[in-house]
Amino acid sequence: MGHKMHIKNPIIPLVGGIISLMVAMGIGRFAYTPILPIMQGHVHFSEAMAGYLASYNYLGYLLGALSASMLAWRKGKSFYVKVYLLISILTTILMGTTENFMYWSGLRLISGFSSGVVFVFVASIVLDSLEQRGRTMWSGFFYSGVGIGIFLTGLIVPILNDFWGWEWTWVGLGFIAMFIGIFPVVFMREVPSLVRTEQLATRIDGSTGKKGLLIGLIASYGCEGMGYIVSGTFLVAMVEGIPGLGTLSALSWAFVGVAAAPSCWIWAVIAKKYSNIVALYAAYVAQMIGVILPVIFPSTVGVLTGALLFGATFMGITMLTISEARNIFPQHSSKIIGYLTVSYGIGQIMGPIIAGVLTTRTGNYNGALLFASITLLSGMLFLSAAYIKRVLQRKPE
Numbered sequence: 001m002g003h004k005m006h007i008k009n010p011i012i013p014l015v016g017g018i019i020s021l022m023v024a025m026g027i028g029r030f031a032y033t034p035i036l037p038i039m040q041g042h043v044h045f046s047e048a049m050a051g052y053l054a055s056y057n058y059l060g061y062l063l064g065a066l067s068a069s070m071l072a073w074r075k076g077k078s079f080y081v082k083v084y085l086l087i088s089i090l091t092t093i094l095m096g097t098t099e100n101f102m103y104w105s106g107l108r109l110i111s112g113f114s115s116g117v118v119f120v121f122v123a124s125i126v127l128d129s130l131e132q133r134g135r136t137m138w139s140g141f142f143y144s145g146v147g148i149g150i151f152l153t154g155l156i157v158p159i160l161n162d163f164w165g166w167e168w169t170w171v172g173l174g175f176i177a178m179f180i181g182i183f184p185v186v187f188m189r190e191v192p193s194l195v196r197t198e199q200l201a202t203r204i205d206g207s208t209g210k211k212g213l214l215i216g217l218i219a220s221y222g223c224e225g226m227g228y229i230v231s232g233t234f235l236v237a238m239v240e241g242i243p244g245l246g247t248l249s250a251l252s253w254a255f256v257g258v259a260a261a262p263s264c265w266i267w268a269v270i271a272k273k274y275s276n277i278v279a280l281y282a283a284y285v286a287q288m289i290g291v292i293l294p295v296i297f298p299s300t301v302g303v304l305t306g307a308l309l310f311g312a313t314f315m316g317i318t319m320l321t322i323s324e325a326r327n328i329f330p331q332h333s334s335k336i337i338g339y340l341t342v343s344y345g346i347g348q349i350m351g352p353i354i355a356g357v358l359t360t361r362t363g364n365y366n367g368a369l370l371f372a373s374i375t376l377l378s379g380m381l382f383l384s385a386a387y388i389k390r391v392l393q394r395k396p397e
């Protein structure tokens with residue numbers, strides 16, 4: 001009876017999926033951003049080291065996402081969602097028990113792996129459930145879990161730090177994650193899989209035009225991974241370093257979460273009206289403005305507007321890119337998503353390292369944010385070149 005109710009009522013897996021993303025992504029993956037300047041103030045490590053520490057997490061995420069996509073997991077997706085949610089919670093708590101950089105690196109690597117596995121498996125469970133019930137437009141609500149988790153950390157981190165310091169901030173976030181994570185651990189269940197188009201397909205349209213589009217998407221998505229993650233890692237530390245704006249650092253991260261929560265649903269509506277590509281162009285432009293705005297206008301308005309634009313786009317670009325790639329090669333969508341994940345993951349690993357080194361050498365974040373903006377512009381140009389080439393190929397001779 002309970003299993004039948006789970007299939008008939010998509011609200012249960014949807015809520016479980018939202019909370020899973022809050023725990024594994026919003027807290028487990030992104031809590032590092034608002035805690036970073038607090039840790040640096042007490043433990044005194046450089047921006048370059050902070051970049052390496054972030055990259056260990058993103059390397060773990062890449063390995064986790066690829067493992068979830070390509071390996072055989074015999075006990076079912078929901079089982080591993082629950083296991084890796086618990087591992088994510090444990091690594092969050094343990095971050096507050098040491099000041100050893102190597103220990104931190106290992107914990108961030110494991111945390112990243114856990115978030116990658118959880119993201120892939122819980123997305124599959126939730127999206128399959130919504131598809132079976134004809135509620136695919138609800139997918140935007142599912143992705144809001146990342147933004148809600150980010151918003152939560154932006155509010156709670158300064159409060160926990162004021163009372164107990166950075167160590168107990170990690171521990172406190174871990175216990176909060178444990179409390180809210182009870183729901184998916186208890187109720188998250190798989191639904192019987194649909195027979196998908198890619199399983200029935202016997203041949204792939206491998207036309208040069210489509211392959212060119214895919215290569216453009218993969219290249220642009222790699223640039224997005226490298227560009228967005230600079231703000232995704234250093235935004236709070238950057239705001240902390242702007243004279244007179246230090247008190248806005250945690251609030252800026254909360255603004256990212258507020259904008260991220262509804263962003264996927266909003267971009268889905270825009271894409272339905274104008275197409276994925278038009279929506280992607282708009283999202284890239286908005287993100288570039290959001291990233292560079294604090295450099296051009298280092299003020300309250302500049303910082304908070306930049307945070308809103310950044311939050312409103314980074315999850316949207318992911319959703320739109322994957323959706324467009326699946327439209328190009330629907331028969332092999334899993335393989336295509338794997339290619340995109342590798343490109344994005346490599347960009348995420350490289351971005352914090354390059355930004356950290358630039359910041360350490362220049363003494364401020366301006367160079368890092370400029371690098372991020374140029375990288376995002378490159379991503380948009382890769383996308384444009386691929387689509388312009390296809391349009392030209394379609395013209396009759």
